[in-house]
Amino acid sequence: MKKIEAIVRPSKLEPIKEVLFGADVKGMSISEVHGCGNQHGWKEFYRGSEVIVNTLPKVKFEIITTDDRVDELVKLIVETAQTGEVGDGKIFVLPVEEVVRIRTRESGEVAI
Numbered sequence: 045m046k047k048i049e050a051i052v053r054p055s056k057l058e059p060i061k062e063v064l065f066g067a068d069v070k071g072m073s074i075s076e077v078h079g080c081g082n083q084h085g086w087k088e089f090y091r092g093s094e095v096i097v098n099t100l101p102k103v104k105f106e107i108i109t110t111d112d113r114v115d116e117l118v119k120l121i122v123e124t125a126q127t128g129e130v131g132d133g134k135i136f137v138l139p140v141e142e143v144v145r146i147r148t149r150e151s152g153e154v155a156i
Contacts, residue, residue, distance in 0.1 A: 052133040
């Protein structure tokens with residue numbers, strides 16, 4: 045099992061949800077996050093004072109899936125999230141040792 049974490053532009057929230065549900069993803073967690081990548085911020089002026097803005101609002105999708113679906117889901121996210129501009133985001137794929145559904149106590153892939 046794997047965990048896919050995709051950090052993307054907020055404007056891509058609905059299109060990515062739609063494409064993942066269309067791909068029969070049963071569940072996901074979505075969080076509003078702030079972060080920065082290579083751009084490391086920029087200067088803005090607020091009430092006449094210079095302010096360094098170094099984080100941007102992003103949306104994080106977290107999906108647990110079977111190993112055989114990882115490439116398919118990553119491809120769908122990339123195709124949907126990509127604009128070609130700086131700030132499109134990142135995808136991380138991590139191993140998952142165990143999943144337990146609390147309600148039924150099922151574990152492993154059936155608990156996904």
